[in-house]
Amino acid sequence: MSRFRSQLRTELELVARNGEQLLLTLGIPVLLLVFFSLVDVLPTGTDDPVDFLAPGVLALAVMSTSMVSLGIGTGFERSYHVLKRLGATPLGRGRLIAAKIAAVAVVELVQFAILVPVAYALGWSPASTNWPAAIGAVLLGTLAFAGIGLAFAGRLRGELNLAALNGLYLVMLLLGGMVIPFGELPSALRAVAHALPSGALADVLRDTLGGNGTAVLTSWLVLAGWALVAPVVAAVVFRWD
Amino acid sequence: MAAVEVNGLTVRYGDVTAVNDISFTAEAGHITAVLGPNGAGKTSTIEVCEGYRRAAAGSVRVLGLDPATQQRRLSERMGVMLQEGGVYPSARVLSTVRHYCTLYGKGADADALVQQVGLADRRTATWRRLSGGEKQRLSLALALAARPDVAFLDEPTSGVDVNGRDTIRELVRGLALDGCAVVLATHELDEAERLADRVVIFDGGQVIADGTLSELRRGHDEIRFRSSPTLDTVALATSIGMVASRVGHDEYVIDAPPHPRLMAQLTGWLADHGHPLTDLRAGAQRLEDVFRRLTADRPDPDDES
Numbered sequence: 001m002s003r004f005r006s007q008l009r010t011e012l013e014l015v016a017r018n019g020e021q022l023l024l025t026l027g028i029p030v031l032l033l034v035f036f037s038l039v040d041v042l043p044t045g046t047d048d049p050v051d052f053l054a055p056g057v058l059a060l061a062v063m064s065t066s067m068v069s070l071g072i073g074t075g076f077e078r079s080y081h082v083l084k085r086l087g088a089t090p091l092g093r094g095r096l097i098a099a100k101i102a103a104v105a106v107v108e109l110v111q112f113a114i115l116v117p118v119a120y121a122l123g124w125s126p127a128s129t130n131w132p133a134a135i136g137a138v139l140l141g142t143l144a145f146a147g148i149g150l151a152f153a154g155r156l157r158g159e160l161n162l163a164a165l166n167g168l169y170l171v172m173l174l175l176g177g178m179v180i181p182f183g184e185l186p187s188a189l190r191a192v193a194h195a196l197p198s199g200a201l202a203d204v205l206r207d208t209l210g211g212n213g214t215a216v217l218t219s220w221l222v223l224a225g226w227a228l229v230a231p232v233v234a235a236v237v238f239r240w241d
Numbered sequence: 242m243a244a245v246e247v248n249g250l251t252v253r254y255g256d257v258t259a260v261n262d263i264s265f266t267a268e269a270g271h272i273t274a275v276l277g278p279n280g281a282g283k284t285s286t287i288e289v290c291e292g293y294r295r296a297a298a299g300s301v302r303v304l305g306l307d308p309a310t311q312q313r314r315l316s317e318r319m320g321v322m323l324q325e326g327g328v329y330p331s332a333r334v335l336s337t338v339r340h341y342c343t344l345y346g347k348g349a350d351a352d353a354l355v356q357q358v359g360l361a362d363r364r365t366a367t368w369r370r371l372s373g374g375e376k377q378r379l380s381l382a383l384a385l386a387a388r389p390d391v392a393f394l395d396e397p398t399s400g401v402d403v404n405g406r407d408t409i410r411e412l413v414r415g416l417a418l419d420g421c422a423v424v425l426a427t428h429e430l431d432e433a434e435r436l437a438d439r440v441v442i443f444d445g446g447q448v449i450a451d452g453t454l455s456e457l458r459r460g461h462d463e464i465r466f467r468s469s470p471t472l473d474t475v476a477l478a479t480s481i482g483m484v485a486s487r488v489g490h491d492e493y494v495i496d497a498p499p500h501p502r503l504m505a506q507l508t509g510w511l512a513d514h515g516h517p518l519t520d521l522r523a524g525a526q527r528l529e530d531v532f533r534r535l536t537a538d539r540p541d542p543d544d545e546s
Contacts, residue, residue, distance in 0.1 A: 006343040010332070017331050077329065085327030085383070088291055089344040090317045241293070 004095045004102075007086075011103035014073070021069045025107055029064065029115060032179060033057040037122040043184050051126065052212070054119035055205035056178035059141065061111040063172060063198055066104050066142040071149025071165045074100070079158035084241040093240075104142060126210035134208040137220075140227040141201040147230025148197070154238025172198035177206075182214055194218065197226040242305065244269045244391050244422030245290060249299035252285045259285045261446040262299065267439070269390070272413065272423040274433035276532065277443030283426040284324060286443075287393050290424070291321055304391055317345070320389030320421070322380045324396045328368040334379055335364040341386040349386045358382040359408050373400035381409055391422045398432055410436055434528040442535060450535050458525040461534065462498040467491050467520035468511060476514075481506040491519070499523030 015021055036042050037050040044052035077083050086096055148168070152161050174180060175189060176198025182190050193199040194215055200222035207213025243266035252260035260282040267273035275283045288294040290303050292312030301308055306315045328337055339351040355364050358378040363371065371379065377397060384392055397413065398406045413436060417423050427433055433440055440457060442450040450457055470491040477485045481503060485495050497503060504523065511518050526534070 002346070003344050006340050010329075010336070010340050013336065014329055014331055080328070080330060081323055081326035082329055084293065085321065085323055086344075087293070088316055088319065088321040089341065089387075090313065090346065091344045092313060092316075 003091050004099055007091055007096060007099035008102050008106075011099055012106060015069070015103065015107060018073075021073070025061065025064045025069050025111060026114065029057050029061045029111065030118060032060070033115060033118060034122065036179060037119075042179060043181060045181055045183070046212070048123050048125070050119055050122045050124045051210060052181065052206070053179065054115075054122075054124045054126075055209045055212075056176075056202045057119075058112065058115060058138075058209070059176070059198065059202040059205050060173060060178045061115060062108060062138055062141045062201060063145050063169065063176075065107045065111065067145035067149040068165050068169045069107070070100065070104055070146055071153045072162050073153075074150060075153035075156065075161035075165075076158045078153060078239070078241065081241060087240055101142075101146065104146060108138065108142065128211045130208040134205055137201060137204040137208060137223065140223045141197060143228075144197040144201075144223060144226035144230050147226070147232070147234045150234035151230065151237050154234060154240075172196055175199065177202040177214075195222060197223060197230075200226070243267060244304055245273070245424060246302040247286065247290070247299070248301075250286060250289060250296050250301060251298040252282070252289060252294065253297040258297075259446055260289075263443075263446075263448045264299075265441045265448055265451050267391075267422050267424050269422045270417055270420045271438040272417045272425055272436050273439045273441060274437035275424060275426045275441050275443060276428070276430065276433050276528075278428055281428075281443035282446040283428075283443050284395060287395055287424065287426050291319065291393055292316070318387070318390040320384030320387040320392035320394075320416075322377075322384045322392070322394040322397055324399070324426075327380055327383070328376075330369040331367050333365055333367055334360050334371070337368070337379065338382050338386060341383045345387045347386070347388040349388055351386070354382045354385055357385070357412065359405070374402050374405035377401050378405060378408065381412060385412065385416070389416070389421050391424070392416055393424050393426070395426045396428070397425065398427075398429065406432075430527075430529045430532055440528070442532060444536050450531075454528065455525070457528070457531050461526045461531065462496075462524060463526055463530070464495040464497060464499055464504070464507065464521075464523045466493055466507070466518060466522070468493065468518055469516045472516055473514075477507075477510055480510045 033053055036053055040049050042049060046052045087093060149165060152165055156164060175193040176196055177193055178198060182193055185193055200219040203213050203215060203219035204223060207216045213219065245267035248264050250260055250263050251258065263286065275286065277283050285294065289296050289301055290308055292308035292315060295309055303315055304318055308315055335351060335355055338354050342349045342351045355361055358381055360375060360378055363375060368376065377400065381397060384394065394413065398409050401409060413423055425436060434454065437454065439453055441448055468491060472493065474485045474487060483495050483497050485493050488494050508518060
């Protein structure tokens, strides 16, 4: 247990010391939530934009941490032979992965502990909330995004991985129903958006935290599918060095 | 039983054979240098011993364990120093060493290790801020955190300044004195000459020599000296009865043991003919010369058909 704790502490220290990751995991979600809640320029279709934005930004926070931050960090660790060196210690790969997942969970808790009160402070008043279902969706989303991030990290060079994951982040942010409603997308893109894990998670969170989902059953199935397939793909393609 | 036993090891990358049917051993309490030029197969061999890489053929036992299937048990007793990297760039020196001390769980004192490798004044610096030599010393500290029974050190003094090299050599010798089997991969012959009890020379994926330094040098004494670049080697050879070969601008070699009579004849001839003697070295060949001789004797694989 002490080895796992030591690795978890190291992972969290590195996240806390990395300004770019803090900007990505906390700065951008808070900024988007606050700005677009106060400046009503998005076609959210709700009386108060924060009612649309809050669940979407929570989904964005999950994606930022479990896909982009985890993927980029792990990719560079592979390039710098950190994973190779740790693989020669009694830590073992199982504990290493467990520590990384636990670090993602801790960061997500911090994100939610900041974003949810900020949303309420901005006037978020969901008609209904089902937090257990929302937490289940976050767990599935974390698995799905972590699988995607680790698949990229385990295959691409550090810099290429960085560019690819940042590009994917932007695509999923724009098409994922997080800040732009699905209804505003062209019909061809709408189908793609619903098939993405970002779209599925945003839709499910919007349903569990406000009752405003659009294709909820489909979104749950899409999310579960990504949560199942992406980690398996990551395990198959991942190279430790 | 030797701490490291490699028998008939072959390593392939696709169609390329990096290591071809090699065998050697490394004993506890000894420093075994694995020598060879870049691409000779040293790192591939060590990676198989560490459990990172699978062998295409042959067997490897480290501390009686199979690294391919018992890597977890082996890792508890094994210190590793990679050729480069291995540490989070934003990780700080002391916290990294503490982390590894916890991972190995052998009770090593992180503060003492940092002091031992000469990084006490850099304990709060991050990896990316360290010089090349400091990075190597930190990597060595992480290997020492294992309190290892076997240590694989890949190019430990590469890019390290003179003082740093002395520190690393002292620590590596200390490891061996404590009973650890040290396997040191290097392409720096001088490094091996200073540290190793036993030398395994690789070339082209094969072991071309294996023995103690004195075994490898045996029968290959020479007299090497520097003098005038215009020295008449034919006249010198006629006078002393031995062939003198020019091997550099003003450097000459006589392949013979340094018998006092021969030394007197050589220095007398130089004095009689008004030539200076700017450098004189006599006795066993340097490891570099042994290496050159061994690799020069090898047939070019491209010529084999």
